[in-house]
Amino acid sequence: MAPKPAERIEAALDKxxxxxxxxxxxxxxxxxEQDKDKANRVKVKMSDSEATxxxxxxxxxxLEASCNDVTGGNLYWNDIESTFNEYSAGIDELDSTYRDCLDILGVKP
Known part of the structure; x- marks a missing residue:
């Protein structure tokens, strides 16, 4: 069974x-960081992720504004799902990038 919209929103906000x-x-x-090569790799990754x-x-x-409308019955989940999916994909990308950077620097997340 697929997660309910509220559960999906909560999971994305936690992330x-x-x-x-x-x-x-x-x-x-x-x-x-003392290693210049590591530092430069991380700086590039961080810079590349800034647009995301x-x-x-x-x-x-x-989404915050829309969620109020959804819970108030003025919008349906389908009205905001594509925006939510785009946001969720961006969050996943950032999470992965930051974890990669920490790995490069030898730091546990």
Missing amino acids: SKNFDSLRDKVKDALNS RTKCQSLLSK
């Missing part, structure tokens, strides 16, 4: 909270 802490962890580890991060922030704002 988005997690990626902020992962991002901070990457930044902290990067500041203390910005897009996710924009989509999250839309």
Whole structure:
């Protein structure tokens, strides 16, 4: 049985909270990294992910407003599902990128 929309939203929001802490962890580890090659690889990955991060922030704002309409009965899940799927894919991409960066730096997530 597929998860209910509320469960999917909750899971995505939990992951988005997690990626902020992962991002901070990457930044902290990067500041203390002595190996220039590792640091440069991570900087490139972080820079490449910035557009996705910005897009996710924009989509999250839309979703937060839409979720109120869905729970209030003014919108249906189908009306926001494609936006949610795009947001969820972006969150997954960021999570993977930050975990890769931590791996490069030799830090556990």
